[in-house]
Amino acid sequence: MAEDVAENTAGLMSKPPASGADRVPFGSRPASIHFDVFTLFPEMFGGPLQASMLKRAQEMGSLSVALHDIREYANDKHHVTDEPPYGGGGGMVMKAEPVFCAVEAVLSGSEPGQDGEDSEPPVILLTPQGRLFSQEIARELAGQRRIALVCGRYEGVDERVRQHLATDELSIGDYVLTGGELAALVVIDAVTRLVPGVLGAPRAVVEDSHVDGLLEGPHYTRPRAFRGWEVPDILLSGDHGAVARWRREEALRRTFERRPELLGQARLTPQDREFLLRLLEEAQRGRSA
Numbered sequence: 001m002a003e004d005v006a007e008n009t010a011g012l013m014s015k016p017p018a019s020g021a022d023r024v025p026f027g028s029r030p031a032s033i034h035f036d037v038f039t040l041f042p043e044m045f046g047g048p049l050q051a052s053m054l055k056r057a058q059e060m061g062s063l064s065v066a067l068h069d070i071r072e073y074a075n076d077k078h079h080v081t082d083e084p085p086y087g088g089g090g091g092m093v094m095k096a097e098p099v100f101c102a103v104e105a106v107l108s109g110s111e112p113g114q115d116g117e118d119s120e121p122p123v124i125l126l127t128p129q130g131r132l133f134s135q136e137i138a139r140e141l142a143g144q145r146r147i148a149l150v151c152g153r154y155e156g157v158d159e160r161v162r163q164h165l166a167t168d169e170l171s172i173g174d175y176v177l178t179g180g181e182l183a184a185l186v187v188i189d190a191v192t193r194l195v196p197g198v199l200g201a202p203r204a205v206v207e208d209s210h211v212d213g214l215l216e217g218p219h220y221t222r223p224r225a226f227r228g229w230e231v232p233d234i235l236l237s238g239d240h241g242a243v244a245r246w247r248r249e250e251a252l253r254r255t256f257e258r259r260p261e262l263l264g265q266a267r268l269t270p271q272d273r274e275f276l277l278r279l280l281e282e283a284q285r286g287r288s289a
């Protein structure tokens with residue numbers, strides 16, 4: 001069944017590792033992650049999983065995604081997956097049983113595919129009530145071999161899914177989406193790029209915004225002057241130490257200006273603190289002038 005969905009969404013199942021994967025030392029194996037996604041709208045995943053990094057990660061064998069249509073696990077003739085809420089009120093609530101049946105069938109290995117390897121992967125429910133997804137959570141999840149993502153829909157999900165099936169509940173921000181599907185894609189993207197070998201240059205991960213708790217500073221590429229706007233001279237100086245310090249200060253400046261609340265958690269050197277103090281003094285002078 002998972003295969004059917006994947007094929008209908010044009011080949012989303014994992015492919016055998018490409019030739020580069022056999023350069024891994026004997027006895028170890030390449031890092032990879034598998035997502036089981038439970039959704040009423042598997043067709044929402046086609047495009048994003050078939051482009052760019054997520055496509056390449058699947059081709060390399062670093063990522064596999066199995067889409068499971070919850071509707072197929074509804075036991076009644078009409079495959080009902082939602083009902084009006086007990087106690088009245090508006091909207092519809094996602095029924096517990098089809099979700100339980102789908103997750104249990106797939107994770108217990110009674111479903112063809114990735115069974116046996118890890119019988120108790122995290123089962124993450126995606127709803128606006130979850131804890132806020134972050135780079136830190138992405139890093140934790142990137143250490144898993146397998147993750148189940150359950151996409152909430154409609155006005156809600158039967159509470160028993162939350163209490164007795166999910167091991168965690170995530171939200172991607174303080175706004176309301178029509179369902180957890182886009183949030184699941186956000187999680188898959190953020191986690192997959194942290195799987196070793198997925199990004200070409202490991203430095204890119206180390207220097208990411210949010211990794212050391214700061215926003216990234218500005219970047220420039222050719223040409224040196226575009227419509228009269230010049231690249232900062234220091235980037236052309238060839239002085240690597242000066243460039244590194246400038247980048248650090250621009251990251252600090254940007255974080256100070258846009259997300260000052262991040263500075264409390266950031267990893268800062270004494271030199272960073274000195275620079276921030278200068279920014280603070282400048283800001284205070286600016287305000288009193």
Ligand code: 6GU
Pocket residue numbers: 126127128130152170171172173174175176177178179180183184
């Ligand atoms: Cl995970 N689901 C929905 N429906 N809305 C959201 C969300 C999730 N995260 C932010 N908004």
